[in-house]
Amino acid sequence: MKIAVCVKQVPDSWAEKKMVNGLLDRVNVDAVLNDLDEYAVEEALRIAEAHGGNEEGGANTVTVISMGPERATEAVRKALSMGANDAILITDTALAGADALATSSVLAKVIGDGGYDIVICGTESTDARMSVVPAMISARLGWGQLTFASKVTVDPAGKVSITRVTEAGVDEISAAFPVVISVVEKINEPRYPSFKGIMAAKKKTIEQRDLATVGVSSQSAWSQVNDATPRPPRAAGVKVTDEGSGGEALVNFLVEKKLI
Amino acid sequence: MSNVFILADFSGDKASKTTAELATAGARIGAVTAVVFADAGKGAAFAATVNQGPIANVLIVESADFAKHGVPAVADALANLIKSKSPAAVLIASHAFGKEIAARVAVLTESGIITDAVDVSADRTATQLVFGGSTTVHSKVSHGTPIITVRPNSIEADLTSATPAIENASAEIGAAAKLSAISSSQPPVKGGRPELTEANIVVSGGRGTNGDFAAVENFADSLGAAVGASRAATDAGWYPHSHQVGQTGKTVSPQLYVACGISGAIQHRAGMQTSKSIIVVNKDPEAPIFDIADFGVIGDLFNVLPQATAGISAKKS
Numbered sequence: 001m002k003i004a005v006c007v008k009q010v011p012d013s014w015a016e017k018k019m020v021n022g023l024l025d026r027v028n029v030d031a032v033l034n035d036l037d038e039y040a041v042e043e044a045l046r047i048a049e050a051h052g053g054n055e056e057g058g059a060n061t062v063t064v065i066s067m068g069p070e071r072a073t074e075a076v077r078k079a080l081s082m083g084a085n086d087a088i089l090i091t092d093t094a095l096a097g098a099d100a101l102a103t104s105s106v107l108a109k110v111i112g113d114g115g116y117d118i119v120i121c122g123t124e125s126t127d128a129r130m131s132v133v134p135a136m137i138s139a140r141l142g143w144g145q146l147t148f149a150s151k152v153t154v155d156p157a158g159k160v161s162i163t164r165v166t167e168a169g170v171d172e173i174s175a176a177f178p179v180v181i182s183v184v185e186k187i188n189e190p191r192y193p194s195f196k197g198i199m200a201a202k203k204k205t206i207e208q209r210d211l212a213t214v215g216v217s218s219q220s221a222w223s224q225v226n227d228a229t230p231r232p233p234r235a236a237g238v239k240v241t242d243e244g245s246g247g248e249a250l251v252n253f254l255v256e257k258k259l260i
Numbered sequence: 261m262s263n264v265f266i267l268a269d270f271s272g273d274k275a276s277k278t279t280a281e282l283a284t285a286g287a288r289i290g291a292v293t294a295v296v297f298a299d300a301g302k303g304a305a306f307a308a309t310v311n312q313g314p315i316a317n318v319l320i321v322e323s324a325d326f327a328k329h330g331v332p333a334v335a336d337a338l339a340n341l342i343k344s345k346s347p348a349a350v351l352i353a354s355h356a357f358g359k360e361i362a363a364r365v366a367v368l369t370e371s372g373i374i375t376d377a378v379d380v381s382a383d384r385t386a387t388q389l390v391f392g393g394s395t396t397v398h399s400k401v402s403h404g405t406p407i408i409t410v411r412p413n414s415i416e417a418d419l420t421s422a423t424p425a426i427e428n429a430s431a432e433i434g435a436a437a438k439l440s441a442i443s444s445s446q447p448p449v450k451g452g453r454p455e456l457t458e459a460n461i462v463v464s465g466g467r468g469t470n471g472d473f474a475a476v477e478n479f480a481d482s483l484g485a486a487v488g489a490s491r492a493a494t495d496a497g498w499y500p501h502s503h504q505v506g507q508t509g510k511t512v513s514p515q516l517y518v519a520c521g522i523s524g525a526i527q528h529r530a531g532m533q534t535s536k537s538i539i540v541v542n543k544d545p546e547a548p549i550f551d552i553a554d555f556g557v558i559g560d561l562f563n564v565l566p567q568a569t570a571g572i573s574a575k576k577s
């Protein structure tokens with residue numbers, strides 16, 4: 001099977017994020033592999049390992065696909081050190097400020113051209129938090145959509161079944177290859193890259209493509225930020241120490257604020 | 261006057277409060293048409309519950325494909341309705357289902373999309389709170405039909421009763437929307453408590469519960485609140501992941517959030533700091549969550565919560 005995993009480099013979730021000219025400042029901030037994409041990489045590797053492996057000469061390949069600045073090679077390298085075979089990084093100055101629609105258009109073109117059977121994504125990035133790109137890729141490619149999966153079962157003959165978990169309940173869904181999957185974080189425990197994996201990742205290929213090579217024209221964002229204002233930090237309010245009547249003080253606060 | 265679509269939102273077989281919230285926002289832009297997608301023969305019953313909020317019309321689309329194929333089928337039908345009726349905007353609830361519908365509809369109708377709006381104005385400008393609620397952003401769709409998902413519980417709903425005109429429509433569902441097949445569907449397990457993202461009050465427990473959520477749950481029940489949990493608590497297996505509040509879990513914005521035994525790592529705060537009022541109960545006076553609390557009790561939750569629960573029950577009786 002040919003498996004692709006879409007990953008994104010995001011600002012570290014511990015870092016303070018700022019907007020500059022209506023866009024997230026991605027330059028002056030520590031960047032990491034999106035936490036939620038690690039589950040996607042792990043699931044891709046587990047699927048490959050369960051069906052003949054992705055070692056040299058194995059039955060499967062796992063390719064990491066990412067779009068971002070050149071610096072995103074760091075995040076891609078992390079996915080490679082976990083055990084993916086190779087990577088494609090789409091990087092082009094014309095893509096700065098791309099929205100989810102433009103991103104999904106570029107990713108869909110690369111995925112469609114790659115002849116993959118399965119594409120796996122995280123459910124969202126921790127920076128934009130939109131949760132829309134997997135569904136957009138599925139719609140653009142006309143591939144089956146198997147999203148918010150807490151369990152994935154692959155029949156290498158060409159069928160994938162998932163358990164979908166959302167606030168609307170639990171669904172069992174299946175579709176024939178090729179499919180777009182997104183996985184929720186409870187699906188697995190992502191492995192830490194081993195020393196051997198980190199060394200091996202240094203020798204793996206990250207193929208860089210610009211928009212011309214991908215073969216799509218740049219598309220400006222279809223929504224614009226008018227303004228972005230930092231909200232004043234919440235001021236700390238009243239603090240009492242429980243000396244036997246803390247619960248009563250809490251109830252009095254609720255009554256005073258008309259919350260009950 | 262222009263026409264605005266809202267995707268009617270249901271909790272079980274009844275329209276949720278979110279439907280009225282979407283209608284309230286939509287009515288600022290134009291006359292609201294609530295679109296109801298239902299299994300064959302079930303549309304009228306669902307539509308009859310869409311009776312709160314400024315809703316002018318209900319459009320019923322029935323097909324067995326919605327239950328069979330889920331998101332892609334609903335999105336295809338909605339996109340085709342948008343193409344034929346050209347609404348000025350489409351408002352959809354911001355949960356997993358709604359966001360995925362919006363995503364596919366944006367692609368299919370070549371329209372810009374904004375997710376997680378907490379407000380929408382008459383000129384279709386959306387307000388979002390980003391980076392864990394630390395920044396307010398105003399943005400606008402500049403191409404196609406604005407597709408905007410609105411976070412439940414953000415807009416004060418106009419709950420006046422509605423007597424909308426009801427119309428049936430058919431919508432085409434393409435082959436590409438029928439590639440995935442749903443073989444079974446289970447509704448969420450309801451513990452008799454409100455849905456986390458829609459609740460007016462949320463009481464959450466963290467590491468300080470040591471795995472015992474009884475005090476948190478009893479307190480929540482005395483307030484009619486939903487129960488949340490920190491990632492530390494869900495990772496430890498003390499509470500289901502579906503109740504996790506924070507950066508990698510649910511984002512909630514209730515009238516009142518009560519954090520019990522939660523230290524308040526930035527990832528947790530990202531999921532709750534836009535709550536209108538925040539109360540904290542924690543043994544550790546240095547816990548960072550006290551910095552954002554309107555009212556904090558430094559104390560053991562196993563002493564404070566039962567006393568507060570008894571106090572509230574006494575007031576109610």
